[in-house]
Amino acid sequence: MSEPSAKTPTILIIDDDSEIRYSLSRVLSSRKYQVLEAASGELGIAAVKKSPPDLVFLDIRMSGMSGIEALQHIRSSNPKQLVVLMTAFGTAQTAIEAMKYGAFDYIMKPFDPQKVLTLAENALKAHADMRAVGEYKPTINSEDYKEGIVGSSPVMQDVFKVIGQVTASDVTVMVTGESGTGKELVARSIWKHSHRAAKPFIAVNCAAIPDNLIESELFGHEKGSFTGATGQRLGKFELCDGGTIFLDEIGDMALATQTKILRVLQQGEIQRVGGVDTIKVDVRILAATNKDLEEMVKAKTFREDLYYRLNVVRIRMPALRDRDDDIPQIVDFCMQSLAKQKKARVSKVSPEAMAVLTKHRWPGNVRELENVIYRSAVIAQGDTILLKDLPQEIRDAVGASVPAVAASPAAAASQAGTAAPFPVASPSAVLSSQVSSAPFDTLRTMAAETVALAHARQVVESIATAEPALTVERALDFLHEKLSDDAETILGRLEREMIVRVLKAESGNMVRASEKLGITRATLRKRVDELGLKI
Ligand SMILES: Nc1ncnc2c1ncn2[C@@H]1O[C@H](COP(=O)(O)OP(=O)(O)OP(=O)(O)O)[C@@H](O)[C@H]1O
Known part of the structure; x- marks a missing residue:
């Protein structure tokens, strides 16, 4: 040699x-x-x-x-x-x-x-x-960002200042901004620095709870107050006594519930659904929305008096595209978090990849950037995220191209319609437009996200082939046993899998998919965002 x-x-x-x-x-x-x-x-x-x-x-x-x-x-x-x-x-x-x-x-x-x-x-x-x-100098050390809110742009400095100002009192704060800009992070930060830090912080996503359940969720209910109310139940306000409640997506709250929130703000009291007693609660309210509440007030879909009560202090979260100088810091923060959690060991980003990341418009803001970094970090082979590791849609959006990857056996199979022996794929992979154009990227994401499930399923399938009498129950028992060992919860993984499958079957139609899944469209939207699914 x-x-x-x-x-x-x-x-x-x-x-x-x-x-x-x-x-x-x-x-x-x-x-x-x-x-x-x-x-x-x-x-x-x-x-x-x-x-x-x-x-x-x-x-x-x-x-x-x-x-x-x-x-x-x-x-x-x-x-x-x-x-x-x-x-x-x-x-x-x-x-x-x-x-x-x-x-x-x-x-x-x-x-x-x-x-x-x-x-x-x-x-x-x-x-x-x-x-x-070569040598890569991280822009930050994540240890310095215990709050998890990264950014040193002037707009973010203003946000930090207001957070500091509102922590000393119990003033109501309204956080506005596009989805994924960090509204909940800000709310948590206000709570952590306030005198209520030792008491609970409860976040309620008003868009995710159906109108007929939200009042029971917030204020609790008495036994027999509606079908299914088999016992007395305390609501979030009572559970949160002394603490801070974060009403996320408040623009989605029904008018009737808005009236009751106003009562909490004005009198500090609630009534359980079906109850007659008035209960005093001491809860600080923080709210957030990505809707135009002023327009909603004009359209009379949001109560004006509640609007003024909530809007005592307003924190406007900037869109990520308006603070692109912060992007390298957020990227470094995400990579360091991943390393700390031992989920990936990338620590560098090539200048070409960073140029694309800073140029992209990020309609999903920090949440989208975070997802892209997590996904790319899993795909990256060494310790560096390269241009080719970024999702194709991000590269396309900023007009950055990389040489085509050699057509792989997986590509050939998927293009010829000869499916793999079992249909495993990450949610983003299944739903992404990349499936046909970059199956190898897909495969890498898939390998990281669903490998355990894939193994379990393959074993179930092979048992089923060898043993045609295998019942669904036995197969489920087996899956249950297999999945129990994993870090992610069984229901979490099944939920993810079901959402992906139903959305795929319904060609991404959110209305039809939410009907099939038996959840509201808003809940489905939220879960899709939280799980980082692309539709
Ligand atoms: N400044 C930031 N630095 C680091 N991570 C951030 C920052 N802002 C947001 N994130 C991350 O982005 C994700 C979305 O943040 P968050 O849920 O607070 O946004 P949001 O505005 O409340 O979104 P939505 O309107 O969809 O509820 C979270 O994982 C959060 O940790």
Whole structure:
């Protein structure tokens, strides 16, 4: 094995099949690559240790050490090493395994020489881009932002000042701004710094609770006050006594409920639904909306007296596009949070990717940016988010292009309509327009988000095939047992899965999907946003 030269990119082929090594080596040598070969996983690991090549092509099935095992060894000693797995078995299982253990991509035998070359080119470009980033100086240290509100733009400085001013009193505060600008964060910050910090903070999303339930939710109810009221129940105001209640999306509150909120503000008292007693409560009210309340007052859909009561102090949250200087700080904050939670280990962003992030208009504001960073961090292979790791729709929106990724087996399968053996996909993947154009991005997101569920489902399916008499109950029992071990709650994961499926079946129609799911459209909208689903 000859030593790699400094300039020519080196590619190591690890395969126990000499014919494959020969043919792949011929294809790659037709470009200016220096090709090295290793006939087993063990020899390959030794070669990488001796002198890390720019790229490794690694066979998944070898006698002796398997490709996945070799991949784990290689990536644990050199997390930045780019590896493309080669497989004769293009199942979703293989793809998930490959991406889970950090392969850059996978390619199916027999090889299409053009695809091999494009894949090598893309991988080497990613490698070069990562190296080019070099020293990266984070703009902030997340430890300094215990509140989680990041930003040093003048508009955000003003927000911080007002937060400071309103913490000393019990004044009602109205936080306005587009969705995802941090209204709830601000409300929490006011509470944390107030004399009520030791008492509860309860956030109520008025848009997510159906009109017929909101009063019971807020004020509680007496036994028998309506069908289903089988016992007495305390509402949020009573539960929050001494604390702070945050009425989010207050513009969605029905007029009848608005009247009762006014009573709390004026007299500090509530009445449970179906009750006759007046109950005194000591609760500070903070409210938020992304609606134009002034217009609603004019249209008489929002009570004017309540509007003035709530609007004693107004904090206007700026849209992210109006403070794009804060974007690098928020990006660094998100990456550091991910590292702290051990969810991803990216710590850098390439200048090209950062340029796109700062140029994008961010209609979903910080929530959207946060989701994009989380998604890109999962997709990124090394410690750096590169331009190619950003979602295609973000790149397209600012007109930034990256070379097309070689058509992968997964791409071929999805385009030909030959579905993977089991239909696993992340919500964003299923619903995103990227599905057909960038299936590999999709696959990486998918590998991170749903790998456990995918495994469970595949096992259930294989049991069902082997045992046609398998009942749904038994399959569910099995899934339950499997899912119980996972960090995310079972219902949370099932809810996510169901929302994705129903939205897909209804072609993204929110009204029809919410009817099928048995929730309001507003609740569905909120869950879609919270789960970061793209529709
Ligand atoms: N300045 C910020 N720095 C860091 N993270 C932020 C900032 N602003 C918002 N976020 C994050 O963005 C997400 C959305 O924030 P939040 O829920 O407070 O927004 P919102 O305006 O209340 O949204 P909605 O109107 O949809 O309820 C949260 O995950 C929050 O942590």
